[in-house]
Amino acid sequence: QKEVEQNSGPLSVPEGAIASLNCTYSDRGSQSFFWYRQYSGKSPELIMFIYSNGDKEDGRFTAQLNKASQYVSLLIRDSQPSDSATYLCAVTVTGGGNKLTFGTGTQLKVEL
Amino acid sequence: GAVVSQHPSRVICKSGTSVKIECRSLDFQATTMFWYRQFPKQSLMLMATSNEGSKATYEQGVEKDKFLINHASLTLSTLTVTSAHPEDSSFYICSAREERSSQFFGPGTRLTVL
Numbered sequence: 319q320k321e322v323e324q325n326s327g328p329l330s331v332p333e334g335a336i337a338s339l340n341c342t343y344s345d346r347g348s349q350s351f352f353w354y355r356q357y358s359g360k361s362p363e364l365i366m367f368i369y370s371n372g373d374k375e376d377g378r379f380t381a382q383l384n385k386a387s388q389y390v391s392l393l394i395r396d397s398q399p400s401d402s403a404t405y406l407c408a409v410t411v412t413g414g415g416n417k418l419t420f421g422t423g424t425q426l427k428v429e430l
Numbered sequence: 431g432a433v434v435s436q437h438p439s440r441v442i443c444k445s446g447t448s449v450k451i452e453c454r455s456l457d458f459q460a461t462t463m464f465w466y467r468q469f470p471k472q473s474l475m476l477m478a479t480s481n482e483g484s485k486a487t488y489e490q491g492v493e494k495d496k497f498l499i500n501h502a503s504l505t506l507s508t509l510t511v512t513s514a515h516p517e518d519s520s521f522y523i524c525s526a527r528e529e530r531s532s533q534f535f536g537p538g539t540r541l542t543v544l
Binding site: 352354359360361362363364367406416417418419420421422423 | 464474479
């Protein structure tokens, strides 16, 4: 079982819709959860991080964490074509030295 | 957010040569720097973790004698790919982390070994 799992996609949504990206993780010791956006040929860019159960909102982005079910999600409201990218979920674990373990990413396509 | 730079952004070299990649944190002191490698359509794979002034910690399967890491200061880490071969061609990305902060990634270095 992979440590961090994501559906590779592509996930296609129309412009203006809500995009929902999901991630599950296997290690119950996971402490911190991150969402990165990566455009083709570029390095990842941090979008959000979340540590506690519940929702965290930042502009059009909302991260949701459910430690009991071991999943974290990212919602993008009012999706724009510029949001088209691969979204990487990453987690750190206690005693892991702040190392990030990445999922394989979900490709999002926002269509006009 | 914090700014991390990498140099060079792209390098093409002949098989057997060594390539040095620099990673700098421009506006903060990075207690820890990480080196990743990413092959096409795959996720980032952590190669090693480096802390200033100490030896890097390599992930399982990463040859420390082939991928030399030096973390000479709180703002600079270097990765040297020694005796590079075509299978080393990849996208190498560093990240830097300030104390009690998230990781910020450099723009990456695309290495092509002919």
